[in-house]
Amino acid sequence: MYTERVMDHFNNPRNMGEVEDYNAEGTVGNAKCGDIMRMTMRIEDGVIEDVKFKTFGCGAAVATSSIATEMVKGKTVEEALKLTNSAVVEALEGLPPQKIHCSVLAEEAVRAAIENWRERAGEE
Amino acid sequence: MFVYCDTAATTPLSKPAFEAMLPWLQTGYGNASSIYKMARDARRALEDARRMAASCLEVSHENLYFTSGGTEADNWAVKGAAELGGEARRHIVISAVEHHAVLHTAEYLKKKGHPVTILPVSGDGLLDPDTLRKALRPDTAVVSVIYANNEIGTLQPIAELARAVKETDGKILFHTDAVQAAGHIFVDITPDIDLLSVAAHKFGGPKGIGALYIRRGVKLPPLLHGGGHERGGRSGTENVAGAAGLAAALKFMTENRESFYKKTLASRDRLIDGILSAIPYSRLTGSREHRLPGSASFVFAAVEGESLVLQLDTLGVAASSGSACSSASLDPSHVLLAIGLSHEVAHGSLRLTIDHARTKDEMDFVIQSVKTAVERCRGMSPLWGGGAPLRMSGWE
Numbered sequence: 001m002y003t004e005r006v007m008d009h010f011n012n013p014r015n016m017g018e019v020e021d022y023n024a025e026g027t028v029g030n031a032k033c034g035d036i037m038r039m040t041m042r043i044e045d046g047v048i049e050d051v052k053f054k055t056f057g058c059g060a061a062v063a064t065s066s067i068a069t070e071m072v073k074g075k076t077v078e079e080a081l082k083l084t085n086s087a088v089v090e091a092l093e094g095l096p097p098q099k100i101h102c103s104v105l106a107e108e109a110v111r112a113a114i115e116n117w118r119e120r121a122g123e124e
Numbered sequence: 125m126f127v128y129c130d131t132a133a134t135t136p137l138s139k140p141a142f143e144a145m146l147p148w149l150q151t152g153y154g155n156a157s158s159i160y161k162m163a164r165d166a167r168r169a170l171e172d173a174r175r176m177a178a179s180c181l182e183v184s185h186e187n188l189y190f191t192s193g194g195t196e197a198d199n200w201a202v203k204g205a206a207e208l209g210g211e212a213r214r215h216i217v218i219s220a221v222e223h224h225a226v227l228h229t230a231e232y233l234k235k236k237g238h239p240v241t242i243l244p245v246s247g248d249g250l251l252d253p254d255t256l257r258k259a260l261r262p263d264t265a266v267v268s269v270i271y272a273n274n275e276i277g278t279l280q281p282i283a284e285l286a287r288a289v290k291e292t293d294g295k296i297l298f299h300t301d302a303v304q305a306a307g308h309i310f311v312d313i314t315p316d317i318d319l320l321s322v323a324a325h326k327f328g329g330p331k332g333i334g335a336l337y338i339r340r341g342v343k344l345p346p347l348l349h350g351g352g353h354e355r356g357g358r359s360g361t362e363n364v365a366g367a368a369g370l371a372a373a374l375k376f377m378t379e380n381r382e383s384f385y386k387k388t389l390a391s392r393d394r395l396i397d398g399i400l401s402a403i404p405y406s407r408l409t410g411s412r413e414h415r416l417p418g419s420a421s422f423v424f425a426a427v428e429g430e431s432l433v434l435q436l437d438t439l440g441v442a443a444s445s446g447s448a449c450s451s452a453s454l455d456p457s458h459v460l461l462a463i464g465l466s467h468e469v470a471h472g473s474l475r476l477t478i479d480h481a482r483t484k485d486e487m488d489f490v491i492q493s494v495k496t497a498v499e500r501c502r503g504m505s506p507l508w509g510g511g512a513p514l515r516m517s518g519w520e
């Protein structure tokens with residue numbers, strides 16, 4: 001059911017964990033539905049210098065989180081906000097139809113973290 | 125090492141079953157309903173298989189009908205019994221822990237206007253005969269209760285439940301899905317049981333063949349119409365090789381039932397005890413006492429079941445989960461919710477089901493693999509920290 005690319009990201013997740021001294025944090029999903037993604041980022045001068053994820057969820061949830069961190073790392077905040085769930089699905093060479101919501105969650109996690117960074121910046 | 129722990133999904137074909145099937149695949153391929161010798165030989169093999177299977181189940185061969193499997197047997201039993209009830213009896217009663225083959229059939233009939241009652245079970249997954257008794261109505265047509273649950277292995281007090289139904293109203297038909305139980309334990313087909321489903325591939329037979337026991341005197345209308353095979357009960361060219369395989373597999377299991385039971389139980393108990401002691405925040409689901417010998421099922425805090433199954437696959441263990449992720453909905457299995465687990469907890473389910481062929485060393489390997497897989501998942505989980513689950517209801 002999963003592509004080799006999905007299994008690769010599941011078995012060798014990239015950027016798993018929590019960024020030390022993160023200044024952006026976003027958590028999306030809920031345990032009731034069986035998916036929670038948490039992304040932490042270090043954003044300097046509008047560039048995502050570092051990003052890591054922690055995910056409670058199925059194989060697709062882990063793989064979409066993993067690949068999403070690769071896709072936004074080193075990008076500007078504006079570029080990262082252009083990340084769409086379909087780009088995530090494409091990068092994974094496809095997802096089963098019932099797993100598309102996982103890619104939406106990955107997109108939302110990136111947005112939530114950036115939103116959190118903007119809020120923090122506004123408070124300073 | 126690779127250890128197969130998914131016998132509730134399907135089992136390998138046993139040697140006696142394989143050997144019994146071979147003659148009817150290439151040389152003895154005649155249609156059992158034709159009249160020449162080759163066909164008569166096939167017919168004889170089919171009827172021998174029926175006799176053998178019936179004798180293992182301790183029922184008359186005249187009451188055993190071959191089907192394409194457990195799902196067809198369940199569909200036939202529930203839809204047929206509902207139809208037999210006519211206008212006066214349309215009410216259907218099932219337990220909350222039925223297999224989808226019964227649950228979705230009942231839901232289909234509900235859409236067609238049949239009132240359906242789904243009975244709650246205890247935290248162990250057991251249906252109380254009094255709960256069943258109280259749910260019966262003057263218009264109840266059929267009651268269907270699973271003999272042994274496929275996800276949590278809980279064994280229902282089927283004889284008692286069937287008795288409760290017949291004491292209340294002898295005209296209500298009682299069906300039980302014995303797909304997980306048959307071959308592995310003694311299935312007691314009491315006179316109160318009208319209909320009982322089995323599937324060959326759950327006890328070392330081939331896929332694509334099952335049987336429905338229909339008590340004498342129950343005129344169940346057919347599900348499949350056609351050439352009038354199976355004495356008009358189930359049309360479709362007879363699966364002679366399949367029937368021979370079913371019968372040989374059931375005979376093999378029945379002849380060795382006690383020794384297989386003991387071996388399976390010893391491995392299963394080693395597995396349950398090992399996992400519960402090696403992994404913190406782990407729980408057995410279903411009854412420890414009223415349980416199939418080969419069934420071990422768990423929930424682990426802060427872990428999602430599908431991820432766990434994929435991790436175990438890379439480690440060399442084939443297992444399954446009742447987590448939501450294999451289905452289109454976001455709901456975990458109806459069985460895990462029925463025994464009172466929260467959604468959060470139910471997502472972390474794992475089912476390990478084994479047969480008599482497993483060894484101690486294999487069980488120790490599985491315990492270690494489950495421990496590693498759970499640790500890997502928890503290491504990735506935002507719901508796990510400092511050696512305990514975070515923000516999870518149901519684990520306080």
